[in-house]
Amino acid sequence: MKGTIDWFARNGVAANLMMVFIVVTGIAATTTVREEIFPEIELDRITIEVPYLGAAPEEVEQAVNIRIEEAIQGTDGIKQIQSTASEGMGTVIVELELGADARKVIDDVKSNVDAITTFPIETEKPIVREMVSRMQVTDIAVSGYVDPFALKAAAVQVRDELTTIPGITQVDVVSAPPYEISVEVSEISLRRHGLTFDQVADAVRRSSLDLPGGSVRTEGGEILLRTIGQAYRGDEYENLVLWTRADGSRLVLGDVATVVDGFAETDQFARFDVTPTMMVSVFRTGEQSALEIAALVHDYIDAAQARLPDGITLTIWQDGAAMLSARLSLMLRTGAGGFVLVFLVLALFLELRLAIWVSLGIPISFLGAMALMPGLDVSINIMSLFAFVTVLGIVVDDAIIVGENIFRHQEDHGDGLRGSIEGAQEIAKPVIFAVLTTVAAFTPLMFVPGMMGKIFRVIPLIVIPCLLFSLVESLGILPAHLSHMKPQGKPSLWRRFQSRFANGLKVFIQKAYRPTLLLGLRWRYLTAAIGVAMLVLTIGMVAGGWTNFRFFPSIEADVMAASVTLPQGTPVGVTSAAVEKLEAGAARLRARLFEETGQDYFRHVAASIGDQPMGSRGGGPMGPMLDLAASNVGEVTIELAPSETRAYNSEQLGLQWREITGPIPEAVDINFNMSIMTP
Structure with a gap:
């Protein structure tokens, strides 16, 4: 190591080239x-969903x-099975x-589930899929006191227009009931025409259909035949011939x-600032940038508002x-x-x-870690930025120690190169x-197992490269730069001003720190006993x-949410009343x-009735864990003013x-969430 320090100190060009290489690649x-926003991870989970419409949770549990x-x-490969039975759905x-x-x-599970022959006839086909974490970037609230058809048409228009923008590929309409055409058959009409319900159903099934009719060869070429009878709208169904x-x-x-x-009769609806609303969610996929997608969405909102109905x-929401x-x-x-303070x-x-040269250790170390991020499969996200902030107070310590020791040697004999080599080698x-x-x-932290390990691995993959690059900078680049320092000639105005602080530090070291250190060394057993x-x-x-333990720290957020869960089978009207009580409390707090x-x-x-959007998203990097849609759940979410403007x-x-x-x-459960990440 001493030879390496000596070589770099004598070859400033090599040290500068290394510094330039780190900065440019970073x-x-x-x-x-x-x-x-959060690191993208594999959830290592499989979901199996079996719709059993109209069945109570107890029936779903027993039959599905x-x-x-x-x-x-x-x-093989299964660690744990978690089962949830709700009204009309087994998960x-x-x-x-x-x-x-x-x-x-997944293949083994699907084969085993498909082999089950004892499901009730009323159940639908099981859906087996790998649980994936979709990276939500932002939501768009499409709201207004208008006809639900107009509101959903506007939401669909927003979705379709967003997907045509280059750079945005995944957009969904949520908090919106699906379209449904219902046929209400009158028993009196059936008797009048001598029909049965099954005959009507069969006639609709046969008539609302597109069928290929083969082909006809002609001198001009081949003509494909096709009958078009599929009905899509209510008036088209009314004209179906029985x-x-x-x-x-x-x-x-x-x-x-x-x-x-x-629309289908669902227990889900939402309000945004007390106005009926439907949400459009925009997601990030692959290598797309969350910041670029958000900028595109903001630009779209500014231009699209004029094209929508009055x-x-x-x-923009969430x-x-x-x-x-x-x-x-x-x-x-x-x-x-940190740079300015150092x-x-x-x-x-x-x-x-x-x-100047010691302070440059901060950006050099950070840019070195940045250069390795693509190769280590680490992105710029909440966790990696937290790691950068964590290492900030550590990364420049070695450069300060090396620089101070070099300065001391140069003061002793006045030779810049010799002092740089000896000072760095002594402290290396x-x-x-x-x-x-x-x-x-x-x-x-790189070897923590499970899903939490996939999240925490980001921290050491940022901290460790920063520390190693700071070591390279302090023992390779810094001595080469400090080797050109020359003894001070006639003291300048700044030197005279600075000497007051330097002399004061020396006096403190000699009068206070040194005697305390000698006393601690003389009474070494007492010192060790105090430490123990x-x-x-x-x-x-x-x-x-006396010291509280939290697996996740409470991180200040600009959003807070309250979710309420009532007993299974609670009518949506009762759930709506509970959500309205949360809204009323928020309104009183706002006024106060x-x-x-x-x-x-x-x-x-x-406000969401019949759903808990924040809970469904899993609170961050975990992604959606469960579909919490049911008539007995609700949620109110508040977007706060920026934290720096609040008391x-x-x-x-x-x-x-x-x-x-x-x-x-x-309510059987009320949960208030006021942090970015919740244990």
Whole structure:
């Protein structure tokens, strides 16, 4: 190692080329690295869904779920089976063993489920698929007091127009009931015409159909024949012929039945700022950038509003890219702040040029880690930005130590090159081991098993490269730059000003720190005993519950949500009343905060009845875990003003909301979520 330090110190061109290479590759990587909100991971789960319309949860459990569990139990690669029976639907989630071949397990599970012959006749075909984490970027609230058909038509128009924009490939309409054409047959009409219900159903089935009719060869070529009879709208169904008499008279479906062209009867509907709404969700796929997609959506909203009918508005909602952008800005601000602080401290206590070169260790280390991100399959996301902020306070420590020791040697004999080589070589071994011990502390996070390990692996894959590049910079690049420093001649005005701080530090070292250090060394057993006592005290505080433990920290959020779950089978009207109570509590809190601070803390309030969108998304990188749609669930979500403009944090606001809302006696579960990530 000493030879390497000596060679780089004497060959400044090589050191500069290495620095330029790290900086250029890091900057180039920033243009290619993926940008997403949470790291994309494989969930290692399989879902099995069997619709059993009209059945109670107990019937679904006995007739569907238990039979699926018995059929797949013992399949290789399955770690755990989680089963949920709800009204009209049986869902089984299979968690795979670590390292299991997901495709093989899916095939085995599908074969076993398809082999079940004892499902009730009323059940539909089982749906077996791998659970995937869809990366939601933002939602668009399509809202207005208009006809539901017009509202859904606008939502579909927004979806179709967004998918035509280059760079946006996956858009879904959610919180919208599906179209449905219902045929209501009158028993009196059936008797009048001598028909049965089955005859009407068979006639509709036969008539509403497109059929190929073969082909006819002619001198001009081949003509394909096709009958077009498929009905798509209510009036087309009304004109379907049930039978025709010899005299040419016909009986059509509209003569014996009422055809309703509308929506399916569901228990799901949503409000946005108290206005009926349907949501359009935009997702990121592959290597697409969440920030670029969000920018495209914002541009589209600005242009599309004028094309929509009067009374319908488009509003950006749940913009995850804004959260990513805020964390990216935080990292840049923190990095700039760290750079300035390091520069100022070193400039005041050591040397101006030394401060400049040591401070450059921060961007060089960060850009080096950036250069490796594509190769390590790490993206710019919430977790990687958190890792950058974490390592910021560590990454420049070795450069400060090496730079200070080089400065001391140069002060002793006045030779810049000699001082640079001797100072770096003298401190190289402790600096290397200090960095390696920190690397060793973060390395276990790369081997955490399961889904949490896939999330946490991002942290060491950022921290460790930053530390290693800081080591390269401090022992290779920094000595070469500091070797050109020359002894100071006549003290300048800045040097005289700076010497006051430097001399004050030396006085503190000689008068306070050195005597304390000698006392600690003289009474080494007492010093060791004090250290052990502090360790025991710390362990006792943790074991005694004095120090709280949270698997995830409570991270300040600009969104808070309250979900309510009532007993199974609760009518949607009762659920709606519970959701309205949450909305009323939010309205009272909003008014109280405005009266107290003169500021509107709430941007938007969205309510969902029959669904829990925040819960369905799994709270972040886990993705959607369960379809929580049912008549007994609901949710209210509030988008807050930016945290830097508020006097209260999201947790305080959530507690106030809970207190103002009061109890909901009929609810079996009420959950207030005020953090970005929830344990």
